Amino acid sequence: MPDPFPPPGFAPIPSAIEGIQVYAPAPAESASQPEVVEFKCPQCGGVTAYSAQDGGLTCTYCAYYEPPEKAPVGKGAQEFEFTVETMDRAAHGWGEARKELECQSCGSIASLPLDSLTHTCAFCGSNQVIQRQASQDILRPWFLIPFKVDPAACHKLTREWMGSSWMTPASLKNLARVAEFNGVYLPYWTFDSLTSAAWKAEVGHTRTERYREGGEWKERTVVDWRWESGQVSLNHDDLIVPGTQRLSQVLLDRLKGFDLQALTPYDPKYLAGLQARAYDLPLEKAWEIAREKMRESTRQACISQASTGQVRNFSMNLDFSAESWRYVLLPIYVAAYRYQDKAFQVMVNGQTGVVAGQRPVDWTRVWLSVAALLAPGLLLSLLGLLTLIFGGVGAIIGGFGFFLLVVGVVIAVIILRQAMSMDDL
């Protein structure tokens, strides 16, 4: 029996020559999906939402459960080249009708379900928001990592995180009023590239030579500089760059560690009942950031090829090839908590449960710790000086005190830097 013509999955397209019919693979079905998708329970008509605990759509009224239809594709998720054509193809907008809301207080933008009439900003706790039109140049995200951590677990994780540092106030863990955690899909760009570099540099080789001066032999260190060259090829796989600049890059950096093997094709169902943010860092800008990281790591790889660590007059030519990108949504819980009338931001990695955020620093406790660290050294040093005047053992005591003082200063500086970095967030 002859095969049917055309085979399944092919559709006719215009032909440039009369008498020749041409068929091409039919466009993906997603292109014809409705712009607005309603998530209603088919059993009771109630609202369904994505449940991280169950990994699918659930109805809070009748316990209806709908498993996800799309299986993870992992790092095999489709990547796009840097072409205008691909950019145009990717610019299909959201598959679900949403509003883009801008917080008047912190300026952050959130893409919210159309039926959201009220909104508490997840970043500052403010409820003063105004609505504006969604920008038209938004790219459609093709893949996302679904939430795995339950919102209820975020409170426990956050309490543990609050109490994990002795620099925070002792009452923080108990007195902080943590607002409800909102699941937000944040925009991220992933980039792949192969960097091929050819480098050359003068590399210093240190040796000791003996020479005679004033009738006696002496030694001195001499550096011989020799030209060296080499080639390096590095494969950069899925370098992640946040697609938003409105959030603290330090906190976003601390939330890294997403397992991209869980990447799943985009489906509006994964966004039901959650927030999602569109990118505000365009692809070109994000690619610049990624390229800078790639070329810097390639430069370091070149330098590490040199036979010694002393390098000067370094130069290299770097070619990028096989460049590709993805626009993905990654799951993050965000919440604000108040402590002593001040608002602090906290985020939880929705896939791994890693917590990052702002924590108040108990400076009294920090300074007391610093004083406690420095006091033994100072006292012993003073004691050593005094005893040096009256007896011979003062030198030993003073020396020991000076040693303790130096150690105390080093530890105090580290503590202060940590405390200041916590306070800066």
Add this chain to the structure above:
Amino acid sequence: MTVMSTPTGWGFTTAHASCSACGWSYLLPSDALPGDGSRALRCPHCFAVELSFVPEPQGGLAEKLAYTSPPELVLPFSLSPERLSQAIATFAKGIPFAPPDLNPQALAGRMKRVYLPQWLVDASLRATWRAEVGFNYEVVSHQDRYSDSAGGWRSQEVKETRIRWEPRLGQLQRVFPNLTAPALETHARLRGLVGDFDTSTAQPYQSQMANASFVRLPDRSPQDAWPDVLPGLQAAAAQQCQQACAADHQRDFRWQPEITGRNWTLLLRPLYTTYYLDDQNQPQAVIINGQTAQTSGSRRSSMKRAQRTALIILSIAVVLFAISAILALAGIAVPPLLLLGGVGVLMAVLVALGAVIPLALVWQYNRSQPGASQSLKQFAGSD
């Protein structure tokens, strides 16, 4: 050679000829033949046999004259007289001790026009096809340069053209006109000798085109030639399918054709032939592409001329030797003449040795050229 006249639709009365030496068959205007048999007409292919007109017998020629229909297209002789003369002069130039008959005047005087046949077939077909077609697109890449002395990075944007491959399939129902196929068994060898012809300049046949020419008759039937058409047909179909897809590239073209009609005609391609006589008075054929002037033929040196030259040199050596000997004898009386005689003898020996040079030169040159019989066989296509 046997020559027989036959009336045809060529626009003039034709005669059919078949060479008994090389086996080539021709059609030629009957008025080009010597009617009284007094003038000799050599075969324009091998030049080995002289022709004489033989009246057409009654019947019995139908089978032999199977492919004598007038051609559809003709590639006209397009060489200017100057370019043809230049081609002949270039062929005859630079041959050491060339045969006396190998000169531009003789070659031009014996020049014949021969049309070589090639089958043309119009094929109607239906087919299903599938292929991968490629579309060019540009991507933006970067080349960066770092230098301590330049103070950091410098980035340059570069554009690269890449190919995006996509599957396509379809159906076609078309007529592919004027597909070519060899009509001669010697087609490939002739192509090797005089190169390709530009078929884009083909013109519809008109009677005056072949009025003063020999038309070589096919020795391959359309049935034999059809398998040679198929690759070209597939290539033409593949190209048209690529154009239908508006694609820049194509690969892995597969199809299932169903041929619904075939119409066979002929294309005539122009060839000049001439010859010169070698030492053995044997004709050495020279052929010239009537479009491109690419020339082929055996370029032979004359051993007879070399021998004559060697003999003259040897004679000079003998005379020199005799004079030197006389001087040497006179040296008995006048001692200084003895020295002169010795030098003369030495020179005579050297000159005598020089007589070998023309012989060696011709031997070496002819060795580097295809042999006379080999060349003729190559042209004739016989083993």
